[in-house]
Amino acid sequence: MMEETKATKLIKRAETTQPKLTGHFMKVVHDQDLSHAYLFSGAAGLGKLALAKVIAMRLFCKNIQSNGMPCGVCNECVRIAKNEHPDVMLVEPDGRSIKVDQIRTLKQEFSKSAVEGNRKIFIINGADLMTTGAANSLLKFIEEPVGNVNSFLLTDDYHKILPTIQSRTQLVEFPKIDPVMLVKYAEGKQLTKTAINLVLQLTSDTATIDRLSEDNWLVSMKQQIEAWFSMLEKGDYQAFPLVQTNLLPLVRDREDQKVTIEMMCLIFRDVFNVKFKATPANELAFGNVYDLIKQMANQLSDKQLLSIIDDILNNAKKQQINISFQNILEVITLDCLNQIKG
Ligand SMILES: [Zn+2]
Missing domain, CATH: 1.20.272.10 (Zinc Finger, Delta Prime; domain 3)
Known part of the structure; x- marks a missing residue:
């Protein structure tokens, strides 16, 4: 049996919690049909972060499997799973909120690499915890995406997200896990x-x-x-x-x-x-x-x-x-x- 890594665990979790959505997004990536911004909504534990990371792995993986999934063992997959990949950024609440400085840092990182033409992924976990300043700062960024950028905003309830952000992202509601x-x-x-x-x-x-x-x-x-x-x-x-x-x-x-x-x-x-x-x-x-x-x-x-x-x-x-x-x-x-x- 293949050795379990953080990356293979994530793949397993995505396939277990959301087999349909996982399959759907693997196909979307394959068809090069990924939208610029998604809003993943669903209770904790439904696999939102796992799926966002697996999509990122699928985009960067050097060794896509015959079933269309990322391999979970190549350098790209492993670094994404460990949050160490330079082109995949995860923003999480600093204390109780996501602050405007965190979004500014993110934007700076992205404008640098956009010039180089690299694909960039950003994942905002707990997007409903953005301060108003952070949300507004992000809004401008989503409105005018620079280069090859895909963003995933994760929240336990999309109603908590500013309507202006909702309207600029594609909502994906996560269903309960099949028993x-x-x-x-x-x-x-x-x-x-x-x-x-x-x-x-x-x-x-x-x-x-x-x-x-x-x-x-x-x-x-x-x-x-x-x-x-x-x-x-x-x-x-x-x-x-x-x-x-x-x-x-x-x-x-x-x-x-x-x-x-x-x-x-x-x-x-x-x-x-x-x-x-x-x-x-x-x-x-x-x-x-x-x-x-x-x-x-x-x-x-x-x-x-x-x-x-x-x-x-x-x-x-x-x-x-x-x-x-x-x-x-x-x-x-x-x-x-x-x-x-x-
Ligand atoms: Zn891989």
């Missing part, structure tokens, strides 16, 4: 069948799948949640030290906090689904500990179970009011034990 493609993508991350079930209940975008599967995070956390759940099932107060010594060290940031609580909720939702036979065992998020889930289902009344799920959801809200995460997990653990032993 079948998402499963394929998760399979490519070497996740087990139940880990895939779990990840697909946590997210529907590839960027989050990447994040969750990085350094085996999801699998490690899943094991800890299962150990925690097993202690709850036995009514064992060792669930407390476990939270502190095994679970908390895995939590790197707020995003991890959110996912951890979602996973706690999901394992109890599995109990609910087993109790009411709502979901086949092979579709559970924690199907690998089915026996444990079944035991919990037998042990709890409907009322207790709903009360636990409610408790977890209510405690999850405390994340917004700066209560320590350890404290939140301990309250959840205590509430669960009270219901289970109750």
Whole structure:
């Protein structure tokens, strides 16, 4: 198998998230029909940046594949993927906004090379975060494109973009990712069948799948949640030290906090689904500990179970009011034990 590089990963992501758009744009480049300016609109994780970069790779690649895709291994592809290509510029928010100076720098770079006649690509990620000054400065640039320039403006919602810019770009709305493609993508991350079930209940975008599967995070956390759940099932107060010594060290940031609580909720939702036979065992998020889930289902009344799920959801809200995460997990653990032993 070919070695994975940043560039081959990008190609894979574009093909997974947006197979139709990717195919479409490869053909457009082949037919030399690319417009000067595009506005890519769609939620985070739908592959906007991946596709913009893959189009740039396709324009510069020295070794176009028989399927019309860039190779992902030549010097051009590799440098574009790493944002090190002199003719492909990526502008991203500096802090919370894209400032007028950033657009000015971009324009200077382009006017230099336009003289040399090189093709130039610029990608503005988070185009809705341009200050008014930046947007106006860009506007003039898009109105009078110099030389061989293609621009890609990326936003999560094109309504946030100035109408004057909208009208000078070609809008491309990114559709949701096909669930079948998402499963394929998760399979490519070497996740087990139940880990895939779990990840697909946590997210529907590839960027989050990447994040969750990085350094085996999801699998490690899943094991800890299962150990925690097993202690709850036995009514064992060792669930407390476990939270502190095994679970908390895995939590790197707020995003991890959110996912951890979602996973706690999901394992109890599995109990609910087993109790009411709502979901086949092979579709559970924690199907690998089915026996444990079944035991919990037998042990709890409907009322207790709903009360636990409610408790977890209510405690999850405390994340917004700066209560320590350890404290939140301990309250959840205590509430669960009270219901289970109750
Ligand atoms: Zn290449």
